[in-house]
Amino acid sequence: MVAEVLVVGGGVSGLACARALAAAGRSVRILDRARGVGGRCATHRLLDMPFDMGVGFLHGQDEGFLSEVRASTERRIEGWPRRVEGSGRPCQPEAFRSGEKRIALADGVRTFPKHLAQGLEVRTAARVERLVLAAGGAGVILEGGEEVRARHLVFALAADQALRLLEGTPDLPRPLAAVRALLDTSSSEPSLAVCAAYPEGTAPPPWDAWYPEGSHVLQYLGNESSKRQPASFVGLVLQAHPGWSRQHLDDPAWPEALLAEAARVAGEWAGHPVAHHAHRWRFARSDLASELAGPILVRLPSGGSVGFCGDRFAPGGGVEAAWVSGRELGRRLAAPEVS
Ligand SMILES: Cc1cc2nc3c(=O)[nH]c(=O)nc-3n(C[C@H](O)[C@H](O)[C@H](O)COP(=O)(O)OP(=O)(O)OC[C@H]3O[C@@H](n4cnc5c(N)ncnc54)[C@H](O)[C@@H]3O)c2cc1C
Incomplete structure (x- = not known):
């Protein structure tokens, strides 16, 4: 059966x-x-402990967003991180503005999207390669060549990923060519991240989060074990600054360089985990200077529509913006005049 709406992207916005x-x-x-x-x-499991290797905690002010986060689990830590060290720039400075609520999830931040996905039809391992337009609607071509159609299509992706899909589609109608031009006005920031598990007996650090001011390499050290209830060993997530990440994206030695910097900043122990996992985020955060006020919905000349939501499509960026823009686009698409 052809769905009325096809959403590309099963992150928080989609x-x-x-x-x-x-x-x-x-x-x-x-x-x-x-x-x-x-x-x-x-959330990545390393030695059976959850490590939040993307966003480390959820934060925001929107009541709908906060109550949905709270509904996702009772195992949450309100106010995390409480013990914050360093005066370096956080990845998302809004997290510490007044009135902002911060919440960590004891079983990992992915608990939140898993809660949102309950009852929804999700097909995973389905990579969309391009958009196709046809009379009465739109569709996508998946890796392998399969075509999936719908009357309405939503791209719920990092803005650069949505841009790439539009760029791969020849002869875009004017409204979509205009969206492509708009998406081309910014670029996302990359982030190189390492999850590190330390030997039994390692003393837990006296902070939940550390934003070191004296490092051009490390932006954030997150004390994962202080979120886990209980934690059997000390675990850190190390995230690099966007500029350093951009320079080292294709350097195979970057995980070791990040660990060496952790040893310099936090002490020798931090450079010697018993196990680690490295992850390269090409599009970690949208460039805050180019955020948009809301999601975009364009009608297609041939019928149907194409919408765009995601963390660039609401003020403030981050998970809250992803959720707010996704909900707003869903409500617009559900309105009786969009059929
Ligand atoms: C290291 C790091 C630190 C961060 N720190 C913070 C923070 O402190 N505070 C904060 O609020 N936010 C932070 N964020 C950003 C936050 O995680 C994102 O803004 C938010 O999760 C984006 O949600 P989204 O739904 O817009 O996009 P995504 O979560 O990127 O979802 C897009 C989905 O689309 C899928 N996809 C992509 N391309 C295709 C394709 N071609 N075909 C099919 N599927 C596709 C992806 O697999 C993904 O599941 C951080 C992110 C990272 C990586």
């Missing part, structure tokens, strides 16, 4: 959009290239 549509009785299907949902709300 899931929030699909939930709003499903709540309004619309049929909706989600495609994601990964093995599970969540996108950059990502």
Whole structure:
């Protein structure tokens, strides 16, 4: 059966959009290239402990967003990080503005998107390669050549990923060519990240999060074990500054360089984990200077529509913006005049 709405991207924005549509009785299907949902709300298990290797904690002020986060689990730590060291620039400075609520999830931040995905039709391992336009709607071509169609299509992706898909489509109608030009006005920041597990007996650090001011390499050290209840060993997530990450994206030695910098900044012990896992985020955060006020929905000349949501499509960026923009786009698409 052809779904009314096809959402490309099962991160927080795509899931929030699909939930709003499903709540309004619309049929909706989600495609994601990964093995599970969540996108950059990502938790990796290392030696059986969850490590948040993308966003480390959730934060925001929107009441709807906060109550959805709280509904996702009772195992949460309100106010985390409480013990914050260093005066370096956080990845998302809004996290520490007044009135902002901060919440860590004891079983990992991916608990939130997994909660949002409940009851939704999600197809994973489905990488979209390009958009196709046809009379009465739109569709996508998946890796391997399969075509999936719908009346309405939503791109819930990092803005650069949405741009790449539009660039791969020849002869875009004018409204979509205009969106392509708009998306081309910014670029996302990369982030190189390492999850590190330390030997039994390592003393837990006296901070939850550290933003070192004296490093051009390390932006954030997150004390993962202080979120886990209980934690059997000390675990850190190390995230590099966007500028350093950009320079070292294709350097195979970057994980060792990040660990060496952790040893310099936090002490020798931090450079010698018993196990580690490295992850390269090409598009970690959208460039805050170019955020948009809301999601975009364009009608196609041939019928149907194409929408765009994600962390660039609401003020403030980050997970809250992804959720807010997704919900807003879902509500617009569910309106009776968009059929
Ligand atoms: C290291 C790091 C630190 C961060 N720190 C913070 C922070 O402190 N505070 C904060 O609020 N936010 C932070 N963020 C950003 C936050 O995680 C994102 O803004 C948010 O999760 C974006 O959600 P989204 O749904 O817009 O996009 P995503 O989560 O990227 O979801 C997009 C989905 O689309 C899928 N996809 C991509 N291309 C295709 C394709 N071609 N076909 C099919 N599927 C595709 C992906 O697999 C993914 O699941 C951080 C991110 C990273 C990586």
